[in-house]
Amino acid sequence: MITGKRLPGMDFVRQFCDSIRINPSQRQELIELYKIEKIGKEIYYNRKYIQELLRVISTQQMLFSSGFHRLTSLPFYSGDFSLDVEKKVLNLFEDILLSGSDEKICTNIPANCRLIVQVSAHLYPEYQKLPPVIQILPLHQNPTASPDYNMNLETFLCTILPILCGFLNYQPYYYYTQAGRELSCYELFPFFFITEKKLLLISSDMSTFISTENPEVIHSYQQEFQKILENSSRFFQQSDSPSQILEIFGSIMNTNITTNFALESHPCLALMSYGPDFVQALFENRDIDHSNSVYTQLVSILKQPQFAFTENDTSCNYFTLNGIRKFAQTGLLDGPYSYHQTPLPKEERRKSIQHILDTDMGGEKCKILKHSVLPETGIHLEVLSDYSVFLCFLSKEDTFMCVYLKETSIGQALDDYLSSLSEEEAVYTKKEARQILLGLLEQL
Numbered sequence: 001m002i003t004g005k006r007l008p009g010m011d012f013v014r015q016f017c018d019s020i021r022i023n024p025s026q027r028q029e030l031i032e033l034y035k036i037e038k039i040g041k042e043i044y045y046n047r048k049y050i051q052e053l054l055r056v057i058s059t060q061q062m063l064f065s066s067g068f069h070r071l072t073s074l075p076f077y078s079g080d081f082s083l084d085v086e087k088k089v090l091n092l093f094e095d096i097l098l099s100g101s102d103e104k105i106c107t108n109i110p111a112n113c114r115l116i117v118q119v120s121a122h123l124y125p126e127y128q129k130l131p132p133v134i135q136i137l138p139l140h141q142n143p144t145a146s147p148d149y150n151m152n153l154e155t156f157l158c159t160i161l162p163i164l165c166g167f168l169n170y171q172p173y174y175y176y177t178q179a180g181r182e183l184s185c186y187e188l189f190p191f192f193f194i195t196e197k198k199l200l201l202i203s204s205d206m207s208t209f210i211s212t213e214n215p216e217v218i219h220s221y222q223q224e225f226q227k228i229l230e231n232s233s234r235f236f237q238q239s240d241s242p243s244q245i246l247e248i249f250g251s252i253m254n255t256n257i258t259t260n261f262a263l264e265s266h267p268c269l270a271l272m273s274y275g276p277d278f279v280q281a282l283f284e285n286r287d288i289d290h291s292n293s294v295y296t297q298l299v300s301i302l303k304q305p306q307f308a309f310t311e312n313d314t315s316c317n318y319f320t321l322n323g324i325r326k327f328a329q330t331g332l333l334d335g336p337y338s339y340h341q342t343p344l345p346k347e348e349r350r351k352s353i354q355h356i357l358d359t360d361m362g363g364e365k366c367k368i369l370k371h372s373v374l375p376e377t378g379i380h381l382e383v384l385s386d387y388s389v390f391l392c393f394l395s396k397e398d399t400f401m402c403v404y405l406k407e408t409s410i411g412q413a414l415d416d417y418l419s420s421l422s423e424e425e426a427v428y429t430k431k432e433a434r435q436i437l438l439g440l441l442e443q444l
Contacts, residue, residue, distance in 0.1 A: 103131065153410055263377065383418060
């Protein structure tokens, strides 16, 4: 250990901390350094990014309309820009809103730049909408081999958050490159905003700009932008329609793609289901029309045999302690399943919790997250076996949102993070989880 040939185990590190009696902040720093040494700097910081993202979107305090103000304070966004640049971009957006046209804004501004979210936070409260934005963004072909190893994941996080805040006219497109983001600092006015009648060029330090309304220059930039756009991809589908969301989810379930990991407030409905009567009981007293396509599609999906986890030992359904307590005490679910929900009767709750216990925690696929990792969540997140990602949730205003992402490096990073939760003592042990569920049964 002293010569660096062998890394000690976590138990040894904890005993070492106890023996030399270091204070809590030093202990935390040492354990973080240990984790970086054990798994590598790239993986460690990828996991930190994802953990912060889940904490942000799980609270739902920042999602939809009011969320743009909170986006500007998030650690994902950075970048300094002059007041002159901010005013110019603000005027560009506002001119389109005042004209009432559907004119698009095309840009290559970096994903982690605070400029667009700052402008959005200023304009959205007044206009309740934003002009359509098409943004082209680079992704690294091999992020693990790049000094900018967080580039792909950070790009995804910074582009998904405006969408989750309700910016449905925002369309990020991605293209692969072997270069990192640092090259832009050596280019003359590398960033741009293009509309039908205006072109705004911004310097690499975002302190100065060049603005022109010359039709020929604008046309040339539009042509070049279109070329890049044709060689770029969107990578994800998004929707705020319950019917369309279920179509996306149903199409996934109709393939051979299975679920590696899921994260929601309660155990997976398939693992809670004690039989055909469960699905009926779940919807029996709900304020919905049973002939409604949303209801029939959801029931159809829940009854599919593919709606289950793989036999893979690492596959798992994570859920929060507060979520399962809420289900046991009130019969209510969180996330997309909470739509027009009425409480599930106590008898059905007993059967569901007992079924999880009888099936040995869903074949050891059910794991309860500790409060320190995620106290609550209203999201439904799945990482699938092809490393695609399905994210869906319902806001307090009964507004659905869904994103289905297909980008391997990002999916692998999410898969790695969720896989690591069991190793990092982020979940209750099987024995502890059983005791929690038995305690909830006793209360019923």
